[in-house]
Amino acid sequence: MRQFPNGVSIHPDFDALCSATAGRMITKLVDVQSRRGEATVVLTGGSAGIAVLAAVAAAPARSAVDWQRVNFWWGDERFVAADSPERNARAAWQAMLEPLGVDPMRVHEVPSTEAPGDVEAAAAAYAGELAAVAEAEELAEGFEEIDPRLPRFDVLLLGVGPDAHVASLFPEMAGIRTTDETVVAVRDSPKPPPERVSLTLEAINTAEEVWLVVAGEDKAGAVGLALAGAGPVQVPAAGAQGRAKTRWLVDQAAASQLPERLLESGN
């Protein structure tokens, strides 16, 4: 792995990327739990996002984390049936949450199509749950307030699409332009399925650490543009930033169009 001071880490291939990210996640959760007792992670769907979860579940060090004291949310969800193979939460349960015996009470899913109401109702319900947990957290813990509408997110994972979308915020579409909301409903996603629910960029950027996990040649252009300083409306991945840290965790193929100047002074 090559690591750069700007938060970019380049791994030789997909498997190395996923197992290294899993190791980082376990270390981060142990650290947060030793400071605060419990930790909160925002999960992503997508190829690398789910492979990282499977790598966490398979890592020998997984038992260093108290999985009963980790809270889970999603950066985005496809608005489909609960048992649809398209659903990000279902994939996460299969890859990690079930194998680790996570307490379902700590898993905050976006409503599926079985719930009453449309995709807007699902987005409103998710925003409501975020706000309710944020309020309870503040009363119980006296946390430093970041956004009263949101719980404190310790790590937020994002995949990046070939079009540079993150969560379900697609280039030039309404979601990426939305301000003053924590959650948006998406009806016309260019990537199927068309109906989705997503955190807004404003909500994503309240996380202490944002980790963009990206693999494959088809993502190289998106990674290159995002790190070259493109604007978030055209390149949503460019706008995702953690309050304390933004990590770009990429494989060699996804790093192939990184600007040269970003690759100086790595080790």
Ligand SMILES: O=C1O[C@H](COP(=O)(O)O)[C@@H](O)[C@H](O)[C@H]1O
């Ligand atoms: O649709 C989605 O796509 C992105 C990226 O997925 P990938 O398979 O190209 O890695 C994912 O991060 C997002 O959660 C998901 O809903």
